[in-house]
Amino acid sequence: MKTLNSNGQLLGIVSVFALFIISNGQTSNTSNQMIRAVNLGGWLVVEGWMKPSLFDSIPNKDFLDGTALQLKSKTIGKYLVAELGGGSIIAANRTSASNWETFRLWRINETSFNIRVFNQQFLGLDSTGIKLVAVSNDSQKSGVFQIIRKSDDPTRVRIKGPNGYFLQAKTQDLVTADSKGDGQWGGGDPSVFEMTIVRILQGEYQVTNGYGPLKAPQVMKDHWSTFIVENDFNFTATSGLNAVRIPVGWWTAYDATPPKPYVGGSLQYLDKAFLWAKKYNIKVILDLHAVPGSQNGYEHSGTRDGSIEWGQTNETLQETVRVIEFFTARYVNSSSLYAVELINEPLASGVPLSILTKYYEAGYNAVRKYAPSVFVVLSNRIGANDSKELFPVASGGTNVVIDVHYYNLFSDIFNNMTVEQNINFIQTNRSNELQTITTSNGPLTFVGEWVAEWLVRGATKEDYQRFSKAQQDVYGRASFGWAYWSLKNVNNAWSMDWMIKNGYIKL
Template identity: 70%
Template sequence: MPQNSGRVKAVNLGGWLVTEGWIKPSLFDGIPNKDFLDGTGLQFKSVTTGKYLAAELGGGSIIVANRTSASGWETFKLWRINETTFNFRVFNKDFVGLDVNGNGTQVVAVSKTPGSSETFEIIRKPDDLRRVRIKAPNGFFLQARSEVLVTADYARSTEWGNNDPSVFVITLSGKLEGEFQVTNGYGPKKAPQVMWEHWNTFIVEDDFHFISTNGLNAVRIPVGWWIASDPTPPHPYVGGSLQALDKAFLWAQKYGLKVIIDLHAAPGSQNGFEHSASRDGSQEWGQTDENIQQTVHVIDFLTSRYAKSPNLYAVELINEPFSPGASLQNVTKFYKAGYAAVRKHSSTAYVVLSNRLGPMEPRELFPLAKDFKRSVIDVHYYNLFVSTFDNMTVQQNIDFIYTNRSQQLNYVTTSNGPLTFVGTRSTPRFVSDT
C-alpha cells in the first residue's frame, strides 16, 4: 500500500492467543484455589497482635508483624508452585524465606531467587477461607511471636482461634489474570486441554467471514513471545498458539483480510500488565541486551514464517511498553533491531512502533521513524480506565473522541511523518493526514 493511500479498518482479536481475563473470565473457572494465582497480592494480619506482616524496608531485611494498616511493604505477591504451595515476593522483589545464616527459624526477605528455603504452604480454614496458616519448608508454622519477631517454629495443631499466633487473616490486594496465571494455574496436565479448547472455539473461521462482510478489511492478532518456541514453549506456557495463527492466515487469505501481527507480550513483560503475561506485575523487559535480543528473535521468527503470505500487512514490534520502566533508550535500541529483523524478510510489511504508555512525549519516536520506510506510530487513547467517563452518556463519550482525541491525533499525524495507528480494543485503524 502506498504511504498515503487511505485507511485500514481492523478489529483487534484480543483475548485469543494472549489471555486477558476480563475478556473471558470463565477461562479461569476450573482452576483449583483460583483466587491464589500468580501475582495475587496477599496481606496477612496476625490474630494475636492485630497487626499486619510487613517486609521491613520493603525487603532485604526481616519480616515483622507491627503494621496497623497495609500497603506496599505489607503486600506479598504470590508465585504459585501448585494450588497450595507458593513463593512470596515482596515490594523490592526479594523473596520471603528462612534465615539460613541464623538459627533457621527467623523469617526474612533477602533472596533474589526462590528456592526450597523460600517455598511455603498456605493452609486455609475450610469454613472460613480468609483464615490461614503458613507452613514453612522446615515443617513448622509461621507465628508472630511479637510485633518484631516472626518465626517458623510453631508445631501445635490449631482450633483457628484468636489466641493462636500461627493464624492470620488474609486480605486480597490485586490480582492478575493473564496467560501466565491461566496456564500455571491449571498446571501442565490440564492447561493444554483448556487452552486448545479456547483457541479452537474463541475465534473461528465464521468470525473472519463476518469481519470481511461488515466493512472491515484487516485483523490485528496479539501474540505472546512463547509462540516462537512452539510446540514446546517454556513452562508454564502451552504449545499450539502457532497452529492457531497459521489457521488465521489461511482464513484471512480466504476472506481477503489483511493481518497485523502484534507482539502483545514480550519476555519479562514490557508493562507489568496481565495482557503482557507478567507473572506478578513486575516489568522486567528491556533491562539487558540478552532480553532485547530474545525479543528480536521472536520478531524474526514471525516475519520469516509469514513474509511470503500476501496477507501479512504489518508487524507491531511490541505493544504498549510502559514509561519510565521501558526507557526511550532501550525501546529505541529494540525498535532499530526489530525493524532490521522485519526488513530481512519483507520489504513491504509495515513496521508498527508503539508509543510508550505513561509519561512521554507523543512525538518522541518521530526522529527514529523518519529513517524507517513504511513505518507506523501506534498511539492508544483510553476512556475505559478513567472514572471521569463513567458518568458520561454514550453521545458525550463520542463527542469527547471527536474533539479531544482528534486534537491528540492531529498532533501525531503530520504530512511528512509516519502513518498513525490508532489502537483501541475494538477499532484500530491506519490514518494519514490526506
C-alpha cells in the first residue's frame, strides 16, 4: 500500500498549493457557533445510489468489485460452498445459501476476476491443478477466473478456471476445473451453474476500477466538476445554513497519483470547496468518510468487497493518522476549517472499541499538532450498545465532539410506523437518546447525519414538513449542531437542495 513517507513529504505536498488555499491567520474556534449544515455526500466519495447514472457506461456493470454471488449446480441442485468458510475445499452440497456459500468478486477486467470467500481466502486450484480449493490469502497467486453467461439467460453461467478449463460439480464433494465447457446449457451439464447476485457495491473503488485507468479519470473529473459547484455554496449560505460537512476518502491525500484504481484530481476540488466556503462564509467540517481497509464494509467507506480490514494492523491505523495530519496541515490556515472528523461510522461488530480509542487518541494528537483549537469530531460506532462509550477518550481533549447519526430507516421497527408514530419517535426516543449524551461537563454533541425520509407510504407534503420540523427541533438541542444528508441526491427526500426549493423543508 502506498504511503506518505514523512512529515517533510507531507509539508512538501502542502506547499504546492499553499498560496492557493491559505488565508490570513490560523483558524480560531474558542467558542462554538451552533452548526446547521448539509453533507456534500456522493461528491468526493462516490455512492452509487445517490447518482446511479455514474455507473451506466461501465461494461458488465453488475460484475463490479464486491459483487456477491451464490452458485447452484444445475446437475446436483445444490449450492457451491467454501467448506469451513475457507481454507479448505469447495464443495457442492448445500441446500440453502448463506455466508459460506457466497463468493465475492475482485474485478480484473469486465470478464476476469479473483474470487474471494467468507474467510478472505481466494479460489484457486490445488497441487494437482484440477481440484477447486480456497486456501490462499494472496489474490495474485490464487488464479484468475472468467465468468461466461448464457446469452439468452444471464442467470446461467460457466466459470473458466486459471488452467483454461471450466469448473464442474462432479459430485457433492468434488468440484474440479477440467471441463471443456462445450456442452448444452441444460441441467445435465455439470459445468453449468445457476447464479444469484445477492449484492452489488457501487462505491469509489467500484466506479474507478469498473471504468479502468483509461476512462475513469475523465469520468471522475466530469462528476467532480458538475455534482457540486460554487453556486451550491451560495445556495447553502442563503438558505439559512452555515456549514457543510464534506466526506473525503483517504486516497485524496495521495493526489495527484493515488493508489490504483483511484484516480487523481479530487484534491483540487476539495481545495475549491474551501475557497468557495470562504467566499460565502461557510464553515467546513472535513469528514474522513473512507479509510484504508474500510471501517464498516459499506460502499461509502471505499471498500473493495465489503470486508472490514481497517484496524486489523497497525499499518492501517498509522496510515489513517498520516492522512488526518495531511488534511489538517493543508487546510489549517483556511478560515473555513471548523472541524475535522477522524472517521465516519465505524461498525461495532468489526471495529473493537480498544482499536478505535487508540486511533482517536492518535488522530486527535495529529490534528492538535497543527490546529490547537479546531473541533475534533469522534463518530460513534454503528451498533454500539453504549452511546456514551467514547466519553473516556473524549474527556482527554478540548473542543471534542461526539457524532451520532439518526435515521428513521434501516430497522424493522420503522416498517409499519405511521406519520404520527414517526414524529413521536423523534420527539421521545431520539430526544431522550440525545439528552443522554448531551451533558454539561461532557463533549459536545453533533447529529452529523439525518434526513427527512422514512418508510411511510403516501405521505403528503405537509407530513414531510412536520417530520422535518420535528427533527430540526430535537436535533437543534445537540450542543454542536446538525447536518442533513445530503445536498444532492436523485432521491428527492434525500436531497436538501430539492427539499428546500420545493418547500418540503423550511429552515
